Amino acid sequence: MTRLPLFASLNLALLLGASQTLVQAASLALAMLAVLLLYSLIMLGLRRFLHPTLLDTASILLAAGIVSCLELGLRAWALEIYQGLGLYLALISLNCLLLERNVSCQSSPSLATVRPIAAYGALLLMLGLCRELLASGTLSLDVGIIRESSGLRLATLAPGGFILLGLLIAAYRSLSGDTNSPRTRKETLAP
Amino acid sequence: MSRPPSLLKGAIVLALLACATLGATLVWQQYCQQRIIAAEQTLKARALLTVLPADSYDNQPLEAVLQLKEPALATSTLVTGYLATLGGKPHAVVLQSRTQGYDGPLDLLIGIDSNGRLLGVKVLQHNETPGLGARIAEPSNPLMQGFTGLGRTTTPDAAWALRKDQGQFDQIAGATVTSRAVVNAVHEALRYFDEHAGTFAGVKTDD
Numbered sequence: 237m238t239r240l241p242l243f244a245s246l247n248l249a250l251l252l253g254a255s256q257t258l259v260q261a262a263s264l265a266l267a268m269l270a271v272l273l274l275y276s277l278i279m280l281g282l283r284r285f286l287h288p289t290l291l292d293t294a295s296i297l298l299a300a301g302i303v304s305c306l307e308l309g310l311r312a313w314a315l316e317i318y319q320g321l322g323l324y325l326a327l328i329s330l331n332c333l334l335l336e337r338n339v340s341c342q343s344s345p346s347l348a349t350v351r352p353i354a355a356y357g358a359l360l361l362m363l364g365l366c367r368e369l370l371a372s373g374t375l376s377l378d379v380g381i382i383r384e385s386s387g388l389r390l391a392t393l394a395p396g397g398f399i400l401l402g403l404l405i406a407a408y409r410s411l412s413g414d415t416n417s418p419r420t421r422k423e424t425l426a427p
Numbered sequence: 428m429s430r431p432p433s434l435l436k437g438a439i440v441l442a443l444l445a446c447a448t449l450g451a452t453l454v455w456q457q458y459c460q461q462r463i464i465a466a467e468q469t470l471k472a473r474a475l476l477t478v479l480p481a482d483s484y485d486n487q488p489l490e491a492v493l494q495l496k497e498p499a500l501a502t503s504t505l506v507t508g509y510l511a512t513l514g515g516k517p518h519a520v521v522l523q524s525r526t527q528g529y530d531g532p533l534d535l536l537i538g539i540d541s542n543g544r545l546l547g548v549k550v551l552q553h554n555e556t557p558g559l560g561a562r563i564a565e566p567s568n569p570l571m572q573g574f575t576g577l578g579r580t581t582t583p584d585a586a587w588a589l590r591k592d593q594g595q596f597d598q599i600a601g602a603t604v605t606s607r608a609v610v611n612a613v614h615e616a617l618r619y620f621d622e623h624a625g626t627f628a629g630v631k632t633d634d
Contacts, residue, residue, distance in 0.1 A: 282444065288435035294441055301448030305455045312462035382609050389558065 238254055247331060250361060252397040254324040261364025263317045265357045267310070268328050271302050272353060275332045276339075277303075291336065299332035330358075359404065366400055369390045459569070465587065475509065475521060477549035478538035484511030493520065493627055498617060502526055503612040506534070510627060519546055520627055522565040526612040530554045533563075537616045539592055544578035546614055559607035568608060568622035579617050629633055 255261040278298055288296055305324050308316040318325070331353075338349050368375055370391035390396035440623045463499025472489050479488070493508035503526035511519040531554035538546035548571050550564040562568060573596065589607055598606035621629075 256467065259429055271468055285432055285436060285440045287432055289433045289434070290441050296450050298439075301452055304452045308452075308463070312459040312466060315463075315466040319470075349614055400489045404607045 247327070247356065248398075248401075249400065250324055250327045250330070250402060251356075251363065252394045253327075254321055255360055255363035255367055256371075256392055257320075257368045258361070258364040258375055259344075260320050261360045262351075263314075264321055264324065264328075265360050267321070267325065268331060268353075271299075271306055271328050272332060272335060273294065274302055276335065277298060279336070279339075295333055295336040299329035303329045338420070355382060358421075362404055363397060363400060364366070366404070367397060370400075385412075433554065474551065475523075475536060476511075478536045478549050479511055480517055480546065483540075483546070485514055486510075487514045487519060494587070496623065500524075500615040501611070502608065503535075503615050505616065505619065508627075515539055517627060520615045522620070523551065524612045524616050526608045528553055528555050528608050530556060531561045531594065533605070533612075534607060535609065535612055535616075537613055539617065539620045541615065541624075542578065543578055543621055545574045545613070545617070546564055548574045548609070555602065555605050559598070560602040563605055563609060564598055564604065568599070569611065570596060573597075574613055579621060580612075587611075588608065 241386045250264070275295075275298060279295065282294060282298075283291070295415055306320070306328075310321075310325070335349070335353065338394065365375075370388045373387045388396070391400065468489075470499050472487075472491060476484075477487060488511040490509040491512070493510055495508050498505040503524045506523040506525050508523070509521045510517055511521065519540045520539055521537065524537055526533050526535065533553045533555070534551040536547075536549045536551050538548070540546050550571070553561065553564055555561040555563060556632045561617040563571065582595065585593070586595040587610060589596050589598045589603065591598065592607070593605065594610065596606070596610050
C-alpha cells in the first residue's frame with residue numbers, strides 16, 4: 237500500500253507552489269532531501285532520550301532550526317535559488333513533522349518511511365517538468381523565475397498545477413494497475 | 428517498546444535542544460551576514476544593469492549615484508540615477524522611475540545614452556493584473572522593446588503617447604492605464620535627461 241496521497245495532500249502548498257519550473261522543483265527537492273537527512277540523523281540520536289509527549293515540540297524546534305540555517309545558507313551562496321523558492325522553503329519543516337508522524341507509526345524504521353518521501357520528490361520533479369514544458373514549450377535551466385509564458389498560461393498558476401497533479405496521480409494509478417478504490421483504502425495516521 | 432524515558436530527563440534534553448538550535452542559527456546568521464549583503468548587492472546590480480549593454484560601461488555604475496535635482500516629474504518620480512562611464516567619459520545613465528500603474532506603483536529602469544536615446548526600458552517591480560497589465564514585465568513585450576533607440580530627436584514630443592491619444596505607441600491590449608503610465612514615464616525621463624544632461628557629468632562617486 238502506498239501512503240503517497242496522505243503525504244502529498246498535507247503538503248499541497250509546497251507541491252503546487254514551488255513546481256513552476258524544473259529548476260525550482262529540483263532545488264526544492266534537493267533542499268528537502270538535505271533537511272530530511274539531517275533531521276532524521278539528529279532525531280535518531282535524540283528520540284530515545286525524549287518522552288513521547290515531548291517529541292512533537294522537539295521535532296518542531298529541530299525542523300525550524302535546520303530550515304532557518306538552510307535558508308540563511310541559500311541566501312548567502314545561492315540567492316537566486318532562494319528567491320525562486322521564496323517562502324516555500326520554510327514549509328519544508330512541515331515535511332519533517334510529517335516524517336516524524338510517519339516514523340512513530342512504525343515499530344522500527346524501514347523502507348516504508350522512505351517510500352512516501354521518494355514518491356513526493358518524484359512527484360515534485362514530474363510536476364516541475366510538466367508545468368514548465370506546458371507553460372513555455374521548452375526547458376530552460378535558468379535559475380530565475382520564468383515570467384513569460386508562450387504556451388498554456390494555466391500551467392504556471394496553482395490551479396493548473398492542481399489539475400496536473402490529479403492527472404499525474406491518475407496516470408500513476410492506472411499504470412501501476414492499482415485498482416483499489418480510494419474508499420476501501422485505509423490511511424492510518426497517529427492521532 | 429522499551430521503558431519510556433522519564434519526563435524530567437526529556438524536558439532537560441528539550442531545553443538543551445532549544446538552546447542548541449537557537450545558538451546554531453544565531454552563529455550561522457552572524458557568519459552569513461556579510462555574504463548575504465554582498466550577494467544581494469550583486470543581484471541588484473545585475474538587475475539594474477540589464478538595461479545597459481554589457482560593453483557600454485567599464486565602471487561600477489551602482490557606485491556612481493547621480494544627484495538628481497527636482498526628481499518629481501508630472502506623472503512619475505525619479506527615485507535614483509546611476510552614471511555609466513566608458514574610458515572615463517560619461518556614456519549612459521540609468522534612471523529608476525516610479526510611476527502609478529493600474530494597481531499600485533510601477534518601477535521602471537530607463538537606460539539613456541549620452542545622445543539622449545533610449546538604450547532600454549525594463550520593469551523592476553509592479554503590481555499589475557496578471558495576464559493584462561502584468562504583460563508589461565515580459566522581456567519580449569513589443570511596447571517595451573519598441574522604446575530602444577528612440578529619443579526626443581527621433582520622436583517628437585507629441586508622438587510620445589498611445590495611438591488612442593494620437594501618439595505612436597501601440598498599447599498592451601486591455602491595459603491602457605499601464606501602457607499610458609509607462610509611455611509617459613519614459614518620455615518624462617528623456618525630457619529630464621535633456622534638461623539636466625549638463626549636471627550629470629559632475630557626479631559624486633563613492634569609491
